[in-house]
Amino acid sequence: MTQMTQPPPAPGRVRIVLAEVARGRPTSTEFAEQSPVGDALLRGLVRTQLAHALRFTAIVLVGLGGLPLLFALVPSAANARPLGIVLPWLLLGVASFPFLYGVGALFVRLAERTEQEFTDLIERPEQ
Amino acid sequence: MVNPYALPAVLAVTAVTVVIGAYGLRLARSTSDLLVASRTVSPRWNAAAISGEYLSAASFLGVAGLVLKEGVDMLWYPVGFAAGYLALLLFVAAPLRRSGAFTLPDFCELRLGSTRMRKLSAVFVIFIGWLYLVPQFQGAGLTLQTVMGWPYYVGSLLVAAVVTGNVALGGMRSITFVQAFQYWLKLTALAVPVIFLLLHWQAQGRPEVTPPTGNTFLATTTVHFDAPAVLTVTTPTTVTVAPSSTPRLLQPGKHTFAAGSDVTFPAGATVPQVSGTPDATGWLHPGTVPGGLFATYSLIFATFLGTMGLPHVLVRFYTNPDGAAARRTTLVVLGLVGLFYLFPTLYGVLGRVYAPALMLTGDTDAVVLVLPGLALGHGLAGQLLGALVAAGGFAAFLSSSSGLLTSVAGVFSTDVLGRGSVVDFRRGALIGGLVPFILSLTVAALDVSMVVGLAFAVAASSFCPLLVLGIWWRGLTDVGAMAGILVGGGGAAVAVLLTFLGYTGDGLLATLLHYPGAWTVPLAFTVMVGVSLATRRRVPSTVGLTMLRLHAPEALRPRAL
Numbered sequence: 001m002t003q004m005t006q007p008p009p010a011p012g013r014v015r016i017v018l019a020e021v022a023r024g025r026p027t028s029t030e031f032a033e034q035s036p037v038g039d040a041l042l043r044g045l046v047r048t049q050l051a052h053a054l055r056f057t058a059i060v061l062v063g064l065g066g067l068p069l070l071f072a073l074v075p076s077a078a079n080a081r082p083l084g085i086v087l088p089w090l091l092l093g094v095a096s097f098p099f100l101y102g103v104g105a106l107f108v109r110l111a112e113r114t115e116q117e118f119t120d121l122i123e124r125p126e127q
Numbered sequence: 128m129v130n131p132y133a134l135p136a137v138l139a140v141t142a143v144t145v146v147i148g149a150y151g152l153r154l155a156r157s158t159s160d161l162l163v164a165s166r167t168v169s170p171r172w173n174a175a176a177i178s179g180e181y182l183s184a185a186s187f188l189g190v191a192g193l194v195l196k197e198g199v200d201m202l203w204y205p206v207g208f209a210a211g212y213l214a215l216l217l218f219v220a221a222p223l224r225r226s227g228a229f230t231l232p233d234f235c236e237l238r239l240g241s242t243r244m245r246k247l248s249a250v251f252v253i254f255i256g257w258l259y260l261v262p263q264f265q266g267a268g269l270t271l272q273t274v275m276g277w278p279y280y281v282g283s284l285l286v287a288a289v290v291t292g293n294v295a296l297g298g299m300r301s302i303t304f305v306q307a308f309q310y311w312l313k314l315t316a317l318a319v320p321v322i323f324l325l326l327h328w329q330a331q332g333r334p335e336v337t338p339p340t341g342n343t344f345l346a347t348t349t350v351h352f353d354a355p356a357v358l359t360v361t362t363p364t365t366v367t368v369a370p371s372s373t374p375r376l377l378q379p380g381k382h383t384f385a386a387g388s389d390v391t392f393p394a395g396a397t398v399p400q401v402s403g404t405p406d407a408t409g410w411l412h413p414g415t416v417p418g419g420l421f422a423t424y425s426l427i428f429a430t431f432l433g434t435m436g437l438p439h440v441l442v443r444f445y446t447n448p449d450g451a452a453a454r455r456t457t458l459v460v461l462g463l464v465g466l467f468y469l470f471p472t473l474y475g476v477l478g479r480v481y482a483p484a485l486m487l488t489g490d491t492d493a494v495v496l497v498l499p500g501l502a503l504g505h506g507l508a509g510q511l512l513g514a515l516v517a518a519g520g521f522a523a524f525l526s527s528s529s530g531l532l533t534s535v536a537g538v539f540s541t542d543v544l545g546r547g548s549v550v551d552f553r554r555g556a557l558i559g560g561l562v563p564f565i566l567s568l569t570v571a572a573l574d575v576s577m578v579v580g581l582a583f584a585v586a587a588s589s590f591c592p593l594l595v596l597g598i599w600w601r602g603l604t605d606v607g608a609m610a611g612i613l614v615g616g617g618g619a620a621v622a623v624l625l626t627f628l629g630y631t632g633d634g635l636l637a638t639l640l641h642y643p644g645a646w647t648v649p650l651a652f653t654v655m656v657g658v659s660l661a662t663r664r665r666v667p668s669t670v671g672l673t674m675l676r677l678h679a680p681e682a683l684r685p686r687a688l
Contacts, residue, residue: 068203078413101458
């Protein structure tokens with residue numbers, strides 16, 4: 001408990017010079033040991049991944065979460081019958097599932113690419 | 128009429144579950160084996176097992192039942208049940224796997240360094256687990272009652288006993304195989320009969336689902352009312368009310384029948400409407416659910432955000448080899464679960480044509496079970512398909528309750544009974560199975576999906592904010608997390624208990640209690656953030672290291688993690 005009552009270390013501002021990183025400073029060690037540079041890199045990664053997640057959430061909030069409001073405000077949308085099926089049935093009963101999967105698939109690709117680029121950046125000093 | 132193939136099919140599924148469980152038993156040696164299958168489960172097995180575990184009585188029976196009863200607004204249940212995995216994928220899957228925690232209480236301790244928080248989360252795991260186990264046992268009772276005519280408690284007892292024994296003896300390694308198998312069984316058990324049902328419907332010239340003059344009984348139908356019912360008759364209908372055999376003409380208007388009445392409608396009679404259910408237009412178009420938009424959005428909040436807080440779902444993620452695999456597994460689950468949810472809706476829709484009597488009695492949860500027999504007749508095809516859905520239903524009850532009980536027993540063994548020995552785990556499984564079995568016999572027979580929806584609401588208001596803030600925000604403190612869970616999760620739990628105890632008011636208060644998600648989830652987030660900011664000094668000094676552990680790709684992780 002004593003350890004928890006201490007204030008957390010002040011984050012402070014850290015300049016990261018990519019050229020310096022690339023020139024061979026042992027970044028992966030710094031990263032693992034939570035040096036100011038490593039910590040700043042980690043904060044950047046977390047911020048990027050969170051931004052992706054929030055962006056995809058916004059897509060679903062509009063695409064699916066907006067439907068009850070749309071049906072309430074635009075009765076013609078709730079009564080339309082494309083393919084002979086009432087539109088809300090078609091959207092919720094069928095279309096929503098491939099939509100969710102598609103959003104998920106895009107997110108997985110983006111998240112993996114972000115991590116790959118981050119790993120490459122950190123491990124480059126070997127050259 | 129008793130289906131002669133149903134019992135062998137149900138027993139076969141149960142036997143396969145036990146046999147595969149016994150096969151796994153030989154492999155289960157340590158507690159780590161029991162809890163997370165030692166993280167050696169391959170992603171394909173894992174995704175099928177997660178889906179198999181997730182698709183419970185609520186998905187297999189409840190969704191179709193609610194669609195039959197209430198119409199299009201109820202489609203938010205399957206959409207939300209699937210979308211929950213997207214939320215899990217976006218915010219939780221990879222970091223949670225990288226955290227290396229076994230259970231939700233483990234995560235609390237790891238992130239917040241607080242034993243009190245660990246205990247509180249254990250209480251919520253057990254509460255949510257029990258809440259979710261009750262409808263599984265309910266569904267089993269309903270199934271054997273429907274297909275065999277047996278007393279309700281027999282099915283509940285069978286599933287409770289098999290699952291408790293299996294979990295206590297085999298743990299999760301065995302149920303990984305069982306549940307992967309059960310996903311495919313459940314999918315087959317809904318998809319194959321529905322093809323026959325659609326072909327039959329097509330061959331009959333596609334009878335309208337909502338004819339302008341109302342649905343009609345296709346055959347002479349006797350309806351048994353367990354509770355008093357008020358029926359609105361639109362066209363004059365001649366019925367007989369047992370024990371009298373003299374026909375009685377019902378003029379258009381409202382008619383009340385006492386509890387216990389048996390009313391026989393002739394073939395071709397228009398199906399009357401029961402008070403409290405939507406008419407054909409209301410069924411077909413959105414916005415008629417009691418509670419209106421607020422209820423719909425509550426449902427969306429609860430289901431989209433509740434999945435990540437379900438204890439049996441989370442424990443599965445620890446069986447992935449790394450964070451990237453956890454993400455891919457979640458995506459496969461999203462696909463498998465979405466594929467499954469295409470089918471229950473069709474049962475609900477066709478139920479209006481072939482099983483209108485269920486709309487009168489309110490026993491709509493049985494629609495999946497009775498539809499093959501009612502539509503295709505009681506010949507061989509109808510009976511075999513009826514047996515197949517009964518078997519699929521049992522697969523649903525067995526697999527979901529196995530996963531739930533494993534989590535509940537795990538938490539009991541590590542946080543309530545002792546320090547997580549195998550003996551503690553087995554004792555935990557016994558207690559964990561007994562309580563919901565008793566509850567399933569005594570609690571009022573609410574709709575299966577409704578009960579599950581309430582479990583989602585509690586999870587969304589407690590563990591969802593804890594996970595999302597704990598993973599993405601360094602500022603979360605133990606005091607903030609506890610305050611948020613107590614206020615948001617506690618609020619949802621009180622609402623659920625009042626609904627369980629049969630509180631039926633009307634007006635704003637009833638809507639808030641029956642559909643808690645839309646107020647308890649934002650409340651939990653707000654309290655958690657607010658109190659954390661006020662107790663900023665309690666942010667663990669190790670939070671930077673924890674963040675590294677949660678978010679660093681495996682290639683960059685320090686060896687010590």
